[in-house]
Every structure is written in structure tokens, then in C-alpha cells.
Amino acid sequence: MSDTNVASFPAGSEDETSDVGGVAGKRLKSFIDRIERLEEEKAALAEDIKEVYGEAKATGFEPKTIRQIVKLRKVDLEKRREADELLELYKAAIGME
Amino acid sequence: MSDTNVASFPAGSEDETSDVGGVAGKRLKSFIDRIERLEEEKAALAEDIKEVYGEAKATGFEPKTIRQIVKLRKVDLEKRREADELLELYKAAIGME
Amino acid sequence: MSDTNVASFPAGSEDETSDVGGVAGKRLKSFIDRIERLEEEKAALAEDIKEVYGEAKATGFEPKTIRQIVKLRKVDLEKRREADELLELYKAAIGME
Amino acid sequence: MSDTNVASFPAGSEDETSDVGGVAGKRLKSFIDRIERLEEEKAALAEDIKEVYGEAKATGFEPKTIRQIVKLRKVDLEKRREADELLELYKAAIGME
DNA sequence: ACCGTGGTTAGCTTTC
DNA sequence: GAAAGCTAACCACGGT
Numbered sequence: 331m332s333d334t335n336v337a338s339f340p341a342g343s344e345d346e347t348s349d350v351g352g353v354a355g356k357r358l359k360s361f362i363d364r365i366e367r368l369e370e371e372k373a374a375l376a377e378d379i380k381e382v383y384g385e386a387k388a389t390g391f392e393p394k395t396i397r398q399i400v401k402l403r404k405v406d407l408e409k410r411r412e413a414d415e416l417l418e419l420y421k422a423a424i425g426m427e
Numbered sequence: 428m429s430d431t432n433v434a435s436f437p438a439g440s441e442d443e444t445s446d447v448g449g450v451a452g453k454r455l456k457s458f459i460d461r462i463e464r465l466e467e468e469k470a471a472l473a474e475d476i477k478e479v480y481g482e483a484k485a486t487g488f489e490p491k492t493i494r495q496i497v498k499l500r501k502v503d504l505e506k507r508r509e510a511d512e513l514l515e516l517y518k519a520a521i522g523m524e
Numbered sequence: 525m526s527d528t529n530v531a532s533f534p535a536g537s538e539d540e541t542s543d544v545g546g547v548a549g550k551r552l553k554s555f556i557d558r559i560e561r562l563e564e565e566k567a568a569l570a571e572d573i574k575e576v577y578g579e580a581k582a583t584g585f586e587p588k589t590i591r592q593i594v595k596l597r598k599v600d601l602e603k604r605r606e607a608d609e610l611l612e613l614y615k616a617a618i619g620m621e
Numbered sequence: 622m623s624d625t626n627v628a629s630f631p632a633g634s635e636d637e638t639s640d641v642g643g644v645a646g647k648r649l650k651s652f653i654d655r656i657e658r659l660e661e662e663k664a665a666l667a668e669d670i671k672e673v674y675g676e677a678k679a680t681g682f683e684p685k686t687i688r689q690i691v692k693l694r695k696v697d698l699e700k701r702r703e704a705d706e707l708l709e710l711y712k713a714a715i716g717m718e
Numbered sequence: 719a720c721c722g723t724g725g726t727t728a729g730c731t732t733t734c
Numbered sequence: 735g736a737a738a739g740c741t742a743a744c745c746a747c748g749g750t
Contacts, residue, residue, distance in 0.1 A: 372666040386652040402509040412499040458580040469569040
């Protein structure tokens with residue numbers, strides 16, 4: 331492997347953040363690792379979702395319709411949340427809690 | 428005058444895109460003019476909206492509350508729209524329409 | 525307790541605020557109406573702008589490029605305006621005008 | 622009922638689809654449930670990621686910078702994967718493996 | 719006066 | 735290849 335290390339700036343071998351950024355470098359690497367791990371999981375879920383749509387389609391359900399339903403239900407949820415927030419605002423306005 | 432004219436390409440008088448990009452240049456300029464005109468109007472409206480919030484506040488209404496109401500009503504509208512779209516989808520599915 | 529339902533979201537029919545929030549409710553409704561009206565117009569303009577970009581693209585101009593130009597010209601405009609303001613300041617300082 | 626509750630089935634109790642769509646309705650609901658569940662998890666991960674960026678920022682690292690690094694490493698990863706795939710292709714072409 | 723937050727916009731990906 | 739949905743950067747507002 332030659333040129334694929336573009337972004338691991340230490341330029342040297344792996345795990346070599348210490349000589350460049352010292353402790354800070356290690357913390358940074360830790361953050362990046364955590365983020366990459368989480369994004370991997372997130373991508374896997376996106377993949378799963380796609381598969382479910384695929385299954386549904388194979389069973390005869392239009393993905394488009396399902397998406398619309400999911401979307402509508404989401405808007406529903408959101409509406410409820412917004413209404414709650416408004417209520418809190420009103421309560422605050424009249425001094426309740 | 429140093430670098431303030433970075434983007435005013437014609438550099439000289441108006442309508443001087445012809446010698447550089449020819450007809451294409453003129454069309455491009457036309458597009459840009461239209462966009463700039465529209466964005467101006469849009470900015471003016473944003474300003475107006477801000478003023479209304481200001482007035483409301485001066486009258487004793489919390490901008491925050493008003494924003495929340497406006498938002499909630501918007502979600503409401505959206506919900507209705509999504510429901511309509513779903514209905515269309517259903518109708519199409521059963522061959523109506 | 526007098527105005528807890530101030531906003532009783534018009535979801536239903538018109539003029540629903542009168543019996544609940546009284547005059548205050550009417551004023552609030554008026555503010556909301558004005559805001560919604562303005563936001564509608566603003567959204568319409570945003571739509572128009574999008575369309576212009578679409579046209580431009582269909583004609584062979586990259587939207588991305590046009591956006592950059594528009595942005596450049598905007599900061600340019602601002603620079604010029606600020607320079608003018610500065611000039612006015614100077615003139616005022618030395619008693620001109 | 623003037624409102625647009627066409628699709629908010631679950632609003633009430635479970636299993637409400639049976640009398641309408643029969644078995645098909647149940648399968649549809651199952652698909653929707655699975656999708657919503659997965660999307661929830663996905664949203665939770667997005668939240669987690671945001672938090673990590675927040676932590677990083679609190680530690681003095683610019684989120685923007687970290688994002689750039691993460692992006693760079695991602696395309697890097699892709700490059701490596703594609704190179705591997707190409708290698709496999711070559712090996713297959715010459716009869717290895 | 720600054721920070722944090724929420725809204726807006728642009729660029730990318732995916733879908734049709 | 736056009737259109738839409740998703741995501742990330744930007745900006746402006748409100749709060750402290």
C-alpha cells in the first residue's frame with residue numbers, strides 16, 4: 331500500500347500522532363475514530379432501510395406509496411411536537427411553571 | 428481602485444459582454460440580472476417580515492410565540508398536502524383517475 | 525386564563541379568535557396573517573429563482589458557476605456601498621455637505 | 622371531520638388495519654414499522670455523531686476541520702476498495718484464484 | 719458582546 | 735437526465 335494514506339497526516343506509520351500533535355493529536359484521532367464508527371453504523375442502517383423497501387416492492391407494495399405514508403406519519407409526529415412546544419410557550423407566558 | 432472590481436467583468440461600460448463571450452455572454456448576463464433582481468425582492472420581503480415581528484413585539488406579543496404558531500400552521504398545511512398526495516397515490520393504485 | 529388559547533390555531537374556520545382572545549387575539553391573528561402572506565411571496569420568489577437557474581442550466585450554464593458569480597457580485601456591491609458610506613463620513617467630517 | 626387524517630392510522634390503537642386491507646394491510650404495516658424503527662435508529666446515530674462533534678469543539682477542535690478529515694479519509698477508503706476490486710479482476714483474468 | 723441555536727441555502731445522492 | 739430527498743455549511747436571531 332502506497333498512496334492511500336493521504337489523510338493520515340502524520341505521514342509516517344500508523345498511530346503516529348504523538349510526535350506531531352502530541353496529546354492533542356491523540357484526542358483528535360479518537361474523535362475521528364468514534365465518528366467513523368458511528369457513520370459506518372448509520373450507513374448500514376440506510377442500507378437496511380433500502381432493503382426493506384426492496385422487499386416491500388417484491389411483495390407488491392409500491393415504494394413510492396410507502397415513502398409517502400412514512401413521510402405523512404413523520405409530519406404528524408412533528409405537528410404534535412410543535413403543538414406541545416407552543417403549549418409550553420403559552421404556559422410560560424401566563425406564569426404556569 | 429485596487430481590487431474592488433473583482434467580479435464586475437465588463438470592467439468598462441455596461442453591455443460589454445459581447446467582445447468576451449459573444450452571444451453566450453449576453454445570455455449569461457441576462458440570467459444573472461434576473462436572479463439579482465429576484466433576490467433583491469426576496470431580501471426586501473425578509474426585511475418586511477422582520478419588521479412585522481418587531482411591530483408585534485412592540486405590541487406585546489412574543490416573537491418566539493408567533494414564530495412557533497407560524498411554524499405549527501405551516502406543518503399543518505404540509506400535513507394536508509402530504510395526505511392529498513397519498514390519496515392520489517391510492518387512487519392511482521386502484522385505477523381511479 | 526383569559527388568553528391561554530390566544531392562538532387556537534385557526535385550523536378550523538375563520539375568525540375563531542374573537543371569542544377567545546378578544547381584541548388581542550384579533551391583533552395577533554392580523555400579525556400572523558401578514559407574516560404568512562409575506563412568507564408566501566418570499567417562497568414564490570425563491571421558486572422563481574430556482575426556475576431561472578433551471579433555465580440557465582438548460583441553456584448550458586452551470587448553476588454552480590452562476591451562483592459563484594452572483595455571490596461575488598454581491599460582496600462587491602457591499603464593498604462599494606461601504607466605501608460610499610465611508611466617503612460620506614469623511615465629507616461630513618470635513619464639513620462638506 | 623374536515624381535517625386530513627386520512628393516513629394517520631396508528632393514532633389510535635394497534636392492529637387497526639385489519640378490517641380495511643386484511644392481510645395485505647398487516648404486511649404493509651409491518652414494513653412501515655420496520656422502516657420507522659430503522660429510521661429512528663439512524664436518527665439516533667446522527668444525533669450521536671453531532672454530539673461527538675460538539676465534544677470535539679468543546680475540546681478546541683473545529684468541527685469543520687474534522688469533517689474535512691473524515692471526508693478525505695472516506696474517499697481514501699473508497700480508493701483502496703476499488704483498487705482491491707481491480708486487483709481481484711486482474712487475478713481472475715489471468716486465472717489466479 | 720458573545721455563544722448557542724434554529725432556520726435557510728447549496729451541493730450530493732438517489733430515484734424515476 | 736430531470737426531480738426530489740438528504741445532508742452539510744452558512745447566517746441571523748435570541749439568550750446570557
